[in-house]
Amino acid sequence: MDSEEYSKTLEERFHQYKIDVSMNRANPEIEVNHEHMIEFANKLKKDESYEILMDVIAVDFLTYGDVDWKTNDATNTGYSRAVKPTIIPDIDETFKERFAVFYQLLSISNNQRLTLKVFASESNPPSVPSLVDIWSSADWFEREAFDLMGIHFEGHPDLRRILTDYGFIGHPFRKDFPTNGNLEVVYDEEKEEVVYQPVSISTRPTVPRVIRDRND
């Protein structure tokens, strides 16, 4: 069965979960509502034998499609246009929600990959049901997504920070978190200890972000 057919059968078999199946380079990508997610994931594992959860990827769509150097008239400000911090817009209406989570699944018995995509709820913190009970490997992957992107995984037994420092504030991979951070550590000679202070450097993009079509 080729992947096109396979994605059609998936769509027919699971239409009650209101899934949206598309093809992404020979692999099906399925968007599912987070209300039906647990049930659907269970089905994928039991009926479609997706034994391995390879990765959990959280994406923040806040600045999707933004560019640094967008201008229509000639300007004398030159390069400094790109030095301005990226303006954070309101949530774009073309995206239902800001945070999405992609799950990469692998079926060893069918030699098939599948991407599961779910948008997090609009609440604060954004939340998605946890898949730890279905695939144990979700444990650390979800902790990482929580730590770096601030997505709450409902039902996760041990949702602690994993990669950032003890006592870290904020979620560094969100698009409104500055790349050079908020705090730096220095050695204070008077106190004779290492102290935290606000960062003394500012963001300067080396290369402006531009979007070009193929025939530009």
Next chain:
Amino acid sequence: MTESNLTLNFGPQHPAAHGVLRLIMELDGEVVTNLDPHIGLLHRGTEKLAEIKPFNHSIGYMDRMDYVSMMCCEHPYVLAIESLLEIEPPKRAQYIRVMFDEITRIMNHLLWLGCHGLDIGAMALFLYCFREREDLYDAYEAVSGARMHATYYRPGGVYRDLPSEMSKYKANKFISEKKVKKLNYNREGSLLDFVEDFTDRFPSLVDEYETLLTDNRIWKQRTVDIGVVTPERAMQLGFTGPMLRGSGIEWDLRRNQSYEVYDELDFLVPVGVNGDCYDRYLVRIEEMRQSNLIIQQCINWLRDNSGPVMIEDHKYRAPKRDSMKHDMESLIYHFKHFTEGYSVPEGNTYKAIEHPKGEFGVFLLSDGANKPYRLKVRAPSFAHLAAIDEMSKGHMLADVVSIIGTLDIVFGEIDR
């Protein structure tokens, strides 16, 4: 005095921690009851840094993911870009990539074997393994100019063709002419000759390691029945690579989801039976032998077939040095390529390869700009380390060291 469990801190500065692993262990006597790894001490935010750089600028960062198998980490990243750009590198470039992936696999397994041996008491092995790694580092240096962080792969091919001669040792007041001649015996020909000499010697060297370990009573006492993982649990825990094959599941991306030219090459996929540390050791040893065979096949192909090692499309590659000096258009392309870079069409992709440690995958989401919108690296060691609690429970404290060794973890990729 009342009896209670002892909480013990292990690492982050401990020679058996393989980097900066901090473990909070709860012990009942000498038996581990609970184990909580604290990671992130090497977190550099590589994925965030990649978001502010054009695509090609991050290839060098990928080397620093798993810093003992450098080129294998570049590979899925360039594959992901190629998949979004819908370009395919020339065949010769694919063979070069496969050859260096396998050289890297041997390098990684040699380091793993040396360190794992050192951790559980086999001192001499470490020195032998590092002796062989030296030759492979020289191969890296010959092709890329750097011994470790090569930055050799590019979207659309590799940076340059294989060199026709190797750098040689020179005599000075400390090293005599006679000694230099001996040191240079395998450096007279091209890089391919140098690597071929290595592949001729290597199988007998693996035999030497096996003489030291495979039937060694102490080695077996430290590894047999330690850290057993059933096939079902291995899949549940997201194991890949030798960790999965050690548990008896025949799954190798080179074979099952072939990329580059692996479908044209002849090799076997070793599989374990019991899923303990000893089986995983046997699997990795056999993988070194198979990698050696793959390298030999690549050498033969590369000798017989010449051709370009980079696509011709100037949108994605730097123009040739010579045309850049004489041709106005090329100069513009050159300038644009190294400053702005190329824009990658909108979309997302997940590309994975059989990295020495397991499945190393790169998820790339582009919004059409010259920089990635989101890059996520799937590091095999991350999933493996997550299972250390389950694998160590009920074992002795000393066995935790065996288990850390068998996981083959590197903190560059776990902490990213």
